[in-house]
Amino acid sequence: MRGPVVITGGGTGGHIFPMLAIAEQLERRGLRDADLRFVGSRRGQEARLLSESSVALTLLAGRGIRRSFTPKAMVDNARALWGLSQAVGVALIKVATWRPSVVVSVGGYASFALSLAAVLFRRPLVLVDLDATPGAVHRLFARFAHVRCTAFASDEPRTVFTGVPLRDAVVGIDRSDAARATRRSRQSPPIDPSRRVVVVMTGSLGASSVNRAVSELARRWRDRTDLTLIHVTGRRDYQEALSRIPAVEALDYRVIEFGDMTELWGLCDLAICRAGATTLAELTALGIASVLVPLPGAPGDHQSKNAAALAEAGAAVVLADRDCTAEALERAVEEVFSAPLESMSAAAASLGRPGASREIARVVAEVGGWL
Numbered sequence: 001m002r003g004p005v006v007i008t009g010g011g012t013g014g015h016i017f018p019m020l021a022i023a024e025q026l027e028r029r030g031l032r033d034a035d036l037r038f039v040g041s042r043r044g045q046e047a048r049l050l051s052e053s054s055v056a057l058t059l060l061a062g063r064g065i066r067r068s069f070t071p072k073a074m075v076d077n078a079r080a081l082w083g084l085s086q087a088v089g090v091a092l093i094k095v096a097t098w099r100p101s102v103v104v105s106v107g108g109y110a111s112f113a114l115s116l117a118a119v120l121f122r123r124p125l126v127l128v129d130l131d132a133t134p135g136a137v138h139r140l141f142a143r144f145a146h147v148r149c150t151a152f153a154s155d156e157p158r159t160v161f162t163g164v165p166l167r168d169a170v171v172g173i174d175r176s177d178a179a180r181a182t183r184r185s186r187q188s189p190p191i192d193p194s195r196r197v198v199v200v201m202t203g204s205l206g207a208s209s210v211n212r213a214v215s216e217l218a219r220r221w222r223d224r225t226d227l228t229l230i231h232v233t234g235r236r237d238y239q240e241a242l243s244r245i246p247a248v249e250a251l252d253y254r255v256i257e258f259g260d261m262t263e264l265w266g267l268c269d270l271a272i273c274r275a276g277a278t279t280l281a282e283l284t285a286l287g288i289a290s291v292l293v294p295l296p297g298a299p300g301d302h303q304s305k306n307a308a309a310l311a312e313a314g315a316a317v318v319l320a321d322r323d324c325t326a327e328a329l330e331r332a333v334e335e336v337f338s339a340p341l342e343s344m345s346a347a348a349a350s351l352g353r354p355g356a357s358r359e360i361a362r363v364v365a366e367v368g369g370w371l
Helices: 013-028 071-098 109-120 136-144 177-185 208-220 238-243 277-286 299-312 326-337 341-350 356-368
Strands: 005-008 036-041 056-060 102-105 125-129 147-150 159-161 196-201 227-232 252-256 270-273 289-292 316-318
Touching: 005 013, 005 071, 005 109, 013 036, 013 277, 013 356, 036 071, 036 109, 056 071, 071 109, 102 109, 102 136, 102 356, 109 125, 109 136, 125 136, 125 356, 147 356, 196 208, 208 227, 208 238, 208 326, 238 252, 270 277, 270 326, 277 299, 277 341, 289 299, 289 326, 289 341, 299 316, 316 326, 326 341
Parallel strands: 005 036, 005 102, 036 056, 102 125, 125 147, 147 159, 196 227, 196 270, 227 252, 270 289, 289 316
Antiparallel strands: none
16 A cells, blocks of 8 residues: 655745645545645644644644754754754654655755655655755755755756645636736725736745835825835734824725735736745736845745846846835836836746646655656
């Protein structure tokens, strides 16, 4: 009897949504829920974001290592290593019990324990590299992987250029003029069809630097009758953003904590975002022009490299976090709108890989021997 496919990773939505996308396509290839397992971290968002899935979820101890030598960071890292050792012990037991046919890692600290257990028990390991620069866990295990599915083209051995896996709910968004008009009309209140829509989204926690700049940008745009600004703040800054809402005369300015991105991507003209792999994969699959503010200090500076790939193709304007002011954001938005916008949207679409999830599922099936 063939063992299950174990999909591991997590910590943030940028890892968890690809896990869901891969599982979705494996089920389309005939696997049942019982043939799949998710393994993530107790400290991440897995319990919340995977709670509605019928695939069994195992949560392990552990946290990411801080890249700092301050006394507090060293104490936190000692705790992280202790949690990691516990996670490895549980992972070894799980892999010995499950005997998985394939272990699929999407990266992040949450993927370390299962990836190590897969190597030690000689179970096939597939790495899904989501960023232009693989994270520390994937760099460590790359030599042991049967295959690496990469977000960007690579000439390294045992790699397959697939793109970043996306859920069917995202890939299937209809952005035709008629569909966008319908979505705008059903908002509360409805969005004036003559306005261009700018959506700001910087993750489930949000990005404080971007949120502050956007609040001030709304003040600068208070007299604009041609724009709707939808500001998705994330959990951390929502109350502060509410307290900073300016008095606007004509601008349609909407501040929300979270949003249904399948709805917002379906109605927007321009996105202001961080440059995480999943976000950029969604923007390119849907052909959405963007202003990107890469996360400073991201491991391997991978967000800057992700953003640079879009900027070089003419699909985005990149703004450094340290330069993210209302004035700079305004200039970047005007640059996109004068590009013209349609050409940047087409450039974004040219980079999209909407079939990435299917291709990764095919690779996993091939490695597992049931292609």
